[in-house]
Amino acid sequence: MAVIPVELAGRPYEVHVGVGLLAELVPHCRGRLRKRGVPIVTDANVHAAWGEVVENALRDAGHEPHWRILPPGEATKSWDQLAATVNWLLELEVERGDHVLALGGGVIGDLTGFAAAILKRGCHFIQLPTTLLAQVDSSVGGKTAINTPAGKNLVGAFHQPSLVLADLAALETLPERELRAGYAEVVKYGLIGDAEFFTWCEDHGAALLAGDTPLREYAVAHSVRAKAKIVAEDERETTGARALLNLGHTFGHALEAETGFSNRLLHGEGVALGMVLAARYSARIGLMGAGEAERAAEAIGSVGLPATLSELGLACDGKALAAHMLHDKKMDAGTLPFVLMKGIGHAFLARDVALDDVAAFLDTELAR
Numbered sequence: 001m002a003v004i005p006v007e008l009a010g011r012p013y014e015v016h017v018g019v020g021l022l023a024e025l026v027p028h029c030r031g032r033l034r035k036r037g038v039p040i041v042t043d044a045n046v047h048a049a050w051g052e053v054v055e056n057a058l059r060d061a062g063h064e065p066h067w068r069i070l071p072p073g074e075a076t077k078s079w080d081q082l083a084a085t086v087n088w089l090l091e092l093e094v095e096r097g098d099h100v101l102a103l104g105g106g107v108i109g110d111l112t113g114f115a116a117a118i119l120k121r122g123c124h125f126i127q128l129p130t131t132l133l134a135q136v137d138s139s140v141g142g143k144t145a146i147n148t149p150a151g152k153n154l155v156g157a158f159h160q161p162s163l164v165l166a167d168l169a170a171l172e173t174l175p176e177r178e179l180r181a182g183y184a185e186v187v188k189y190g191l192i193g194d195a196e197f198f199t200w201c202e203d204h205g206a207a208l209l210a211g212d213t214p215l216r217e218y219a220v221a222h223s224v225r226a227k228a229k230i231v232a233e234d235e236r237e238t239t240g241a242r243a244l245l246n247l248g249h250t251f252g253h254a255l256e257a258e259t260g261f262s263n264r265l266l267h268g269e270g271v272a273l274g275m276v277l278a279a280r281y282s283a284r285i286g287l288m289g290a291g292e293a294e295r296a297a298e299a300i301g302s303v304g305l306p307a308t309l310s311e312l313g314l315a316c317d318g319k320a321l322a323a324h325m326l327h328d329k330k331m332d333a334g335t336l337p338f339v340l341m342k343g344i345g346h347a348f349l350a351r352d353v354a355l356d357d358v359a360a361f362l363d364t365e366l367a368r
């Protein structure tokens, strides 16, 4: 098992990565579950796959689990589910010193973390991420949020978990498409700042996705280490370091918006294609070689993730896609910062990107 510290002043916590952590939940929580009753939020799919393991782990250690089982899917990150979850925690008389467990993917982690952030002005929570995306990204770093009719993740809080237990066994029941979508976030760490890790992904990505556990452990632990370093440096995304984690997200968000935030394009798939577009746009404006941009596209496309815009079958033009970017929450005094690359492993924040040039670029990509 790998143990990765997230070094936040006054609030450090650990991310444990290994096989069988859910079955050994209570010893890993090291006394944090201080009462018999343990509130645990999950979704119906995760409960079907892992409910019994977690139930037994808690009961065998003398705890009584209180389950809140939510509908799977992005729509669960809503005001209604937030309010109902907070009311449920209040009915359970959860106190600020108690820990709420979040068992699931990014949807459950984001919603439960936000509920914990506002319950009695903040109670503790433990992330038990069960998707690859949640293990390498969303469970670490304390971004919590819900969606509103105005957009995704527009209401939320920074609220750090007190512990993250990433059980690689959970990935065994994850649908293959979800696994691949999460893998995009693994490749992201290579593209942002670690060319060596990008090469590792080129060499081992297919085997990792096919089920090789030691490769998965290496990839998850390496990704978490990269994220922990960035979060420790720039917890609230104020200096620009954390903003690099948004590589591919501005393009990806526009694609998700155009496809109605639906199953047509999962978040990780949008990020995958968004990273390819960021690489190709970087090449277009002379920041990196076209060959390097195509290397990024190959690493993504070769494992079955979308790497060309035309494969989405969109019925819009580049201008319409660029228009979605204007609603991005990263808009800052009329400009939209873009994460671009000066090469693989050399991402940076560009503040002078002209949206009409991006629209023209997207037209060429739609026709590619």
Ligand code: NAD
Pocket (backbone or CB within 6 Å): 043, 044, 045, 046, 049, 072, 073, 074, 077, 104, 105, 106, 107, 108, 110, 130, 131, 133, 134, 137, 138, 139, 140, 141, 142, 143, 144, 152, 153, 170, 171, 172, 173, 174, 175, 178, 267, 268
């Ligand atoms: P998700 O939580 O919707 O999970 C994907 C699907 O897999 C769901 O149907 C879920 O029921 C199912 N599932 C989860 N684990 C399973 C398992 N082990 N076995 C079987 N089925 C399982 O999606 P996600 O990709 O994990 O997360 C996406 C969300 O994360 C988005 O809302 C996004 O905004 C958010 N996000 C947050 C951050 C952050 O820093 N907070 C970062 C990235 C993404």
Ligand code: GLY
Pocket (backbone or CB within 6 Å): 137, 138, 140, 141, 143, 242, 245, 246
């Ligand atoms: N997923 C981006 C971040 O945590 O900052």
